[in-house]
Amino acid sequence: MALESAVKTAIVAVSRPGAILARRLASKLPEAELHLERRLADETDRETHLYDLPLRPVLQSLFVNRDALIVFLPVGAAVRLLAPVFAGKKMDAAVVCVDDGGHYAVSVLSGHVGGADELARRVGESIGAQPIITSASNALNVTALDLVGRKLGWRIEASPKNLTRASAAVVNGEPVALWLDPATETSWPDDSPLSDGIVIVDNPDDATVGGYAAMLIVSDRSLLPEANHPIVIYRPPTLVAGVGCRRGVDAAHLRELLTNTLQKHGLSRQSITKIATAELKADEPGIIELADWLGVPLQTYADNELNATARREPDPADTARGLSRPTASAASDLLGVFGVAEPAAMLAAGTSGVIVPRTKSDRATIAFARIPSNLSG
Incomplete structure (x- = not known):
């Protein structure tokens, strides 16, 4: 509108x-x-x-x-x-x-x-x-599926038909499976109490054999279990993309690098919550256009902040999560910056490591970090 x-x-x-x-x-x-x-x-x-x-x-x-x-x-x-x-x-x-x-x-x-x-x-x-x-969910005091996570910035990935059918299953008291992807480290929102018919399952495959009328998934990963019932996927804003590039790289090149990297590592674009880069790239048209295309803010960091990530002691919790430590970029000696993509992603996510290490094209780099559950709302 x-x-x-x-x-x-x-x-x-x-x-x-x-x-x-x-x-x-x-x-x-x-x-x-x-x-x-x-x-x-x-x-x-x-x-x-x-x-x-x-x-x-x-x-x-x-x-x-x-x-x-x-x-x-x-x-x-x-x-x-x-x-x-x-x-x-x-x-x-x-x-x-x-x-x-x-x-x-x-x-x-x-x-x-x-x-x-x-x-x-x-x-x-x-x-x-x-x-x-x-509205039925209000009158019956059941979970309103189209409102889940709205205040937290969650996005819904489902066709209108599937969302309607899943909502009808909840209203009618039919069994509905809920899988919270442990890799995403996100819990169900407190302001959306689970209706009696919604059952938490340990594995998405469990929902395909348990006689469920619908399935709900909370994940920042690109996955779609095979099922004969409607699936509604919630995308929490957990991913940060750190981006570095040569001067003048166009947005189309950055979009392709981002899309290919997401596909390779099985991550969803809908869960990207911000783009992070160096202050010296704050006016880079391609990066600005990439953030606009994603509909997320652009966050920048000074050289000393980026360099500090190399000296930061790894957080034991991040180590347990299997995060990769940043490595010096090829241009670190030339630019005087330890790196851009990995350090910027880490700083924006508040972690001491990345889930996708620096991935390079001939003109740009990208890395992804996941915001820890204690910082993601």
């Missing part, structure tokens, strides 16, 4: 009672903007967005250009006005409807993906309304 404004939430009222409540709500939600029908404005509405009727084009424009709408309208009226611009659950704004008496805050659209369920709770707390949330 392309935003016309940095503000992501709009509060809209069309009646005088609704306007009174909307002003109260706006004072409790400073990140939201208030929209009132022009005839309802008073001297306190200096920062309020005033609109002219008809309401339909106003509401549809806000729906398309904001992440969330709180509308003081009956549910039926809001749905009829907005239905022509519905685009699908992954694109639609969250919609919460509040009655003009301020009794109920109803999560109407994009309850999970868009956050309307949580927004309805916030509205309720702000104006004393009762949140009405009808």
Whole structure:
């Protein structure tokens, strides 16, 4: 959804009672903007967005250009006005409807993906309304698979069909297998209690023979067990890519090196959480474009920080994890830096070793480190 404004939430009222409540709500939600029908404005509405009727084009424009709408309208009226611009659950704004008496805050659209369920709770707390949330996972108090790990930056790797089928299995109380990849060293999030039907298995192969209706996997590795049921893979942000290159290397070359290295070592691109490099490469267009392509931040380190990794004593815990110690790069004497790819990855991950040692092309190097479980949230 392309935003016309940095503000992501709009509060809209069309009646005088609704306007009174909307002003109260706006004072409790400073990140939201208030929209009132022009005839309802008073001297306190200096920062309020005033609109002219008809309401339909106003509401549809806000729906398309904001992440969330709180509308003081009956549910039926809001749905009829907005239905022509519905685009699908992954694109639609969250919609919460509040009655003009301020009794109920109803999560109407994009309850999970868009956050309307949580927004309805916030509205309720702000104006004393009762949140009405009808999603099955909320009503039955079962695990909402599409929300697992969201606050921790996890990404979901599954087709919409498989996610829906796995969610239905949880709601229906069918057995669902969960495998937490020990190599990834990530636990199940505390804010997503496991439903009774979700069973932790020791090996992904166990899920193929145990009569399970679906399987959940938490891993930063590229693996896909063969199964006759839907599989949902959660990708926690555990991997750091350390990158070094010659001046002027294009992003396509770096993408190819990164992709090939991930494939060779069986790691998932979806779990990369940052790119790390030397400060002298902070303005390198290819590295900047690589970070943008991955949608992750670029972190840089000074020469003395990179050199310090060579003198760092190995952490016994990292040694037990089988991490590789950094080795001096071929250009260390020329540049005065012990290395770039391995030291930068280690520093960004907070470890004393890497899981993928420096891999070279003719113009660039890359290494991967895994963020320890005590640092990954």
